[in-house]
Amino acid sequence: MANRSVRVLGAAAFVAVFPVALLHFVGGQTVAIDGWIHFVGVALGAGVATGSAVALTVAGARLRDGHAVLVGCAFSVMAALLCLHGLATPGVLVGTNGVVSFTGAATLPVGGAILALGVVPALRRPAAVGPLLWLLAGGVVLILVLGLAAIAEPGLVPRGPEPRSLLAWLVLAAGTGFYAVLVWRAARTFRLTRRWSDILVALGIVWLAVALAAALLLDSRQLGWWLGHVFQVIGIAIVGIPVALDLRRGAARSRPLLGDLRGADLVAEEEAFLGSHVRALLVDLADKDTYTEEHTRRVALRAVQVGDELGLAAERLRDLALGGLLHDIGKLSIPDEILKRPGPLSQREFELVEEHPERGKRLLRELGGFSENVLRLVHDHHERLDGSGYPQGLGRSELDLDTRILSACDVYDALRSRRVYRAAWTHEEAMRLLRGSAGTIFDARSVDALERVLARERDDQLAIAV
Ligand SMILES: [Fe+2]
Ligand SMILES: [Fe+2]
Structure with a gap:
């Protein structure tokens, strides 16, 4: 990796100096x-x-x-x-x-x-x-x-x-x-x-x-x-x-066909704001780990729907959409073989995966143009109310509602997805886990609101199927 960087930078320096040298020697x-x-x-x-x-x-x-x-x-x-x-x-x-x-x-x-x-x-x-x-x-x-x-x-x-x-x-x-x-x-x-x-x-x-x-x-x-x-x-x-x-x-963007259109529009709008550049990074992430790209979009949509359900103002919903889209961007710098390994990870590898919130925040801060709220959402999305989360082990008093919403939606979607190391959970199984830890690990209001949003969506689907 280091060698490749040196070669790239060397080639770049040559290409940068070339026109200057040409002007200097023959320009006159x-x-x-x-x-x-x-x-x-x-x-x-x-x-x-x-x-x-x-x-x-x-x-x-x-x-x-x-x-x-x-x-x-x-x-x-x-x-x-x-x-x-x-x-x-x-x-x-x-x-x-x-x-x-x-x-x-x-x-x-x-x-x-x-x-x-x-x-x-x-x-x-x-x-x-x-x-x-x-x-x-x-x-x-x-x-x-x-x-x-x-x-x-x-x-x-x-x-x-x-x-x-x-x-x-x-x-x-x-x-x-x-x-x-x-x-x-x-x-x-x-x-x-x-x-x-x-x-x-x-x-x-x-x-x-x-x-x-x-x-x-x-x-x-x-x-x-x-x-x-x-x-x-x-x-x-x-x-x-x-x-x-x-x-x-x-440009390859998909839109959910069902569900809250307002939420979907807001997520699409925030995705456009990312600009082609950050979007390309998300595509890089998708190439690396196909699960993550769709996951981030679904989490963004759910988080906006839940935030809306709980009456958050438009500005906070925007931040939730961005935070949802970008929450796992830090996985870009984690080696493929660790992200995709079906078997168990070593202690060191676990620690590396657990660095993704911090890496994500650092990347976004360096790229610039993101609010502190969005950076905090990315950084804290694996924190839990009882302090058992990472990277800092923050507790109840340090986690705001927006972060709590995002983490509940993140976990729900992760459980509902098929991963290399396990099958997808059913809606009932995933909800049972969230409800079981509502108030202790996950925020009870967020879990309730998520359940209401999902119930409505299932009713709509049923209505269309009938
Ligand atoms: Fe994550
Ligand atoms: Fe995630």
């Missing part, structure tokens, strides 16, 4: 490249990129995935500006104009600024999808106006900053700042997930930042200026492809 060479090549190459390449970015945005909007929509918007605006940059090549469609240098300089800082908005958790919420789409529409209209202005009156759009001018350095500093935040976040995520796609995102952003430097410091007679265009297209692809793949992987 003088070249005479025909305007037509710029026109066709850039307009076509960026045109295709714009199409893919808009498709990514639409796919994200369908899944109500704020994060994917944000990335899609940033790339759509960036690629559309670059496309305009190609179309405005002097001497092809229009003569000398300011648009070509203006768009050349603006593309990357604008894209970086939109991407950096992703650090605001509220913008990753499903509710942000609508406003983000408006932002995108506004951006596209602005770009169209800019393009038309260049055709109608080439002098209307101010020229971008002169290469290496004070303004160019200022724009470079701002743009590099945005990209540094993004690289830092992507690198931090990779440290947690160790997924190839996360380190790729960090690298793609480095390529975009190098492209920004080339656009602002070199001019069209230098090879480096041209290389910058290539870096930019590659950077967009490197960052966009993993996001699109995450989206595809996370």
Whole structure:
């Protein structure tokens, strides 16, 4: 594992340094490249990129995935500006104009600024999808106006900053700042997930930042200026492809056909808020342990239904949905052979499995954007009223109602599922166990409410069957 990480990081360092070295060693060479090549190459390449970015945005909007929509918007605006940059090549469609240098300089800082908005958790919420789409529409209209202005009156759009001018350095500093935040976040995520796609995102952003430097410091007679265009297209692809793949992987969602629709909607809504990234982690968990993914969704739904039954406010129901979906995410870092072993576990292996609440909390805290309530639910879901739970052995006075609800629903679902080491229990058997320890190990109110919710659901099923 350690060796693999060293190899991955070594390869990553090489890929990050490569464009910088290329610019440094050959970027200054003088070249005479025909305007037509710029026109066709850039307009076509960026045109295709714009199409893919808009498709990514639409796919994200369908899944109500704020994060994917944000990335899609940033790339759509960036690629559309670059496309305009190609179309405005002097001497092809229009003569000398300011648009070509203006768009050349603006593309990357604008894209970086939109991407950096992703650090605001509220913008990753499903509710942000609508406003983000408006932002995108506004951006596209602005770009169209800019393009038309260049055709109608080439002098209307101010020229971008002169290469290496004070303004160019200022724009470079701002743009590099945005990209540094993004690289830092992507690198931090990779440290947690160790997924190839996360380190790729960090690298793609480095390529975009190098492209920004080339656009602002070199001019069209230098090879480096041209290389910058290539870096930019590659950077967009490197960052966009993993996001699109995450989206595809996370897209396979099932909805319960029966039961409380309000609860199901709320869980689906919170699942969308997780963003393609955390959803992909849940899919990783499902690949690792098929039982866990469906289990977490069912527990989330039950916990919301029980919380609703007990009259919890909407905000707490949201936290229950998220806590339910994520409660076992810490199992990601527990070796497969331990999770799936049918036979008994050794003392050490037991201890490892019992670390999953703490590991889960740590992972979510590092990923950021989760409330303390959600972190506490994940951390305490195996605690019991009599202090017999783990990881801390908390007692009655330290466990709030939300945690008690989640643990009762978790145990009920675990018992009702077939596991590698035992058959599934019937509803009656599982309820008998919970009722038997209600008030001592499990919270009596939560067990009663769970029983009522399940009874109603069974009645509904019966009614449909009849
Ligand atoms: Fe658990
Ligand atoms: Fe669980």
